[in-house]
Amino acid sequence: MRRQDFEAAVATHGRKVYTLALYLLANPEEAEDVTQEVLIRLWRRGHDVLPEKIRPWLVQVTRNACIDVIRRRKGSFQVAIDDGAGAKLHEPAPGPENLVHASQLGRRILRALDALSEPGRSVVILREIQGLSYQEIGEALEMPMSSVRVTLHRGRRRLRAELKEVHDHVAIC
Amino acid sequence: MSQFADLESCADVLERLEAWIDGDLDDAEAAAVKAHVDQCESCRAEQQLAEAVVAELRLMPEFDVPEKVLQTVQNKTRPAHEKKLGVFFESFKSRPAPALAAVAAVVVMALVLSPWRRPSEPQYTDQEVARAVAETRLAFAYVGNIAQRAEKRVKARVVDQGAAAQAVRGVWRSLRVIGEAGAETADLPATPPPEVKGS
Numbered sequence: 001m002r003r004q005d006f007e008a009a010v011a012t013h014g015r016k017v018y019t020l021a022l023y024l025l026a027n028p029e030e031a032e033d034v035t036q037e038v039l040i041r042l043w044r045r046g047h048d049v050l051p052e053k054i055r056p057w058l059v060q061v062t063r064n065a066c067i068d069v070i071r072r073r074k075g076s077f078q079v080a081i082d083d084g085a086g087a088k089l090h091e092p093a094p095g096p097e098n099l100v101h102a103s104q105l106g107r108r109i110l111r112a113l114d115a116l117s118e119p120g121r122s123v124v125i126l127r128e129i130q131g132l133s134y135q136e137i138g139e140a141l142e143m144p145m146s147s148v149r150v151t152l153h154r155g156r157r158r159l160r161a162e163l164k165e166v167h168d169h170v171a172i173c
Numbered sequence: 174m175s176q177f178a179d180l181e182s183c184a185d186v187l188e189r190l191e192a193w194i195d196g197d198l199d200d201a202e203a204a205a206v207k208a209h210v211d212q213c214e215s216c217r218a219e220q221q222l223a224e225a226v227v228a229e230l231r232l233m234p235e236f237d238v239p240e241k242v243l244q245t246v247q248n249k250t251r252p253a254h255e256k257k258l259g260v261f262f263e264s265f266k267s268r269p270a271p272a273l274a275a276v277a278a279v280v281v282m283a284l285v286l287s288p289w290r291r292p293s294e295p296q297y298t299d300q301e302v303a304r305a306v307a308e309t310r311l312a313f314a315y316v317g318n319i320a321q322r323a324e325k326r327v328k329a330r331v332v333d334q335g336a337a338a339q340a341v342r343g344v345w346r347s348l349r350v351i352g353e354a355g356a357e358t359a360d361l362p363a364t365p366p367p368e369v370k371g372s
Binding site for chain 1: 249
């Protein structure tokens with residue numbers, strides 16, 4: 001990959017990479033590490049990727065890197081959940097609701113989004129927050145477009161159900 | 174159980190709400206959901222919540238890549254020779270004194286070795302240059318003339334030597350004949366003719 005093509009790709013897609021990592025990980029430091037890793041990988045492997053496929057490729061690589069981080073995080077959390085005196089050795093992620101200055105509903109949505117399972121969470125982020133087309137999401141996640149659509153609706157339905165539960169709980173209390 | 178046509182229950186409608194909002198239902202299903210929602214207060218509230226979720230998600234911001242990440246990527250993807258320059262310039266920030274000393278040394282060396290420091294060439298007039306050229310030509314011509322004459326002289330000498338040698342040989346041959354004739358009478362040894370170089 002030529003230097004100028006790489007720099008153009010970083011200028012165009014870097015924001016998407018970092019945003020996806022930040023929403024998936026809800027942790028700025030980890031998102032920075034993943035973004036750095038993905039962009040360096042783009043520099044090394046970019047010549048294998050067709051120019052029009054760079055965006056889905058970046059999404060796929062970023063998502064995989066985030067899933068790896070989450071797996072490692074879960075592993076370390078299980079090992080170091082408690083030091084016996086009740087104090088947590090492993091600090092949990094700051095929480096997605098702290099990433100943005102969102103409305104109260106927005107903060108609740110982010111918390112609910114964080115609780116979604118994959119691939120629903122990625123599809124909701126990519127489609128609704130990042131504005132990717134069904135086709136781009138399908139290419140990145142290697143899913144047919146019909147599955148992307150179904151997964152998106154299921155994810156949003158799950159968010160709605162979570163918010164309704166919170167709403168009902170608040171109303172009862 | 175729903176009291177509305179085509180869809181059996183609110184659950185059926187709620188399962189289709191997101192697809193309906195996105196316009197992904199076929200016309201018949203979309204009409205059935207709309208008819209249900211128009212008349213069912215709880216499903217209408219769910220529809221409003223579903224739309225609010227989408228609206229809130231679409232308001233979520235995207236984030237610029239932090240400058241430090243871009244800088245690290247830049248450093249790790251630059252060619253090696255640019256990295257060395259980068260390290261040098263970085264040293265200005267961390268250790269300015271040695272870096273400035275290095276720059277000063279380079280500047281001093283450049284000044285010492287620069288063409289501006291060399292003694293200036295003398296300036297000649299066109300007339301002087303023309304005269305120098307003419308004298309040089311004359312000198313070369315003189316040398317050439319001498320060389321030509323020397324060559325001729327050498328050739329002449331060689332020719333002369335060749336003729337002399339022939340003459341000497343002839344004399345010696347005569348003398349030998351005479352000597353052999355004399356030796357036959359006086360019993361004297363025969364003497365060979367001397368070697369002549371260049372023959």
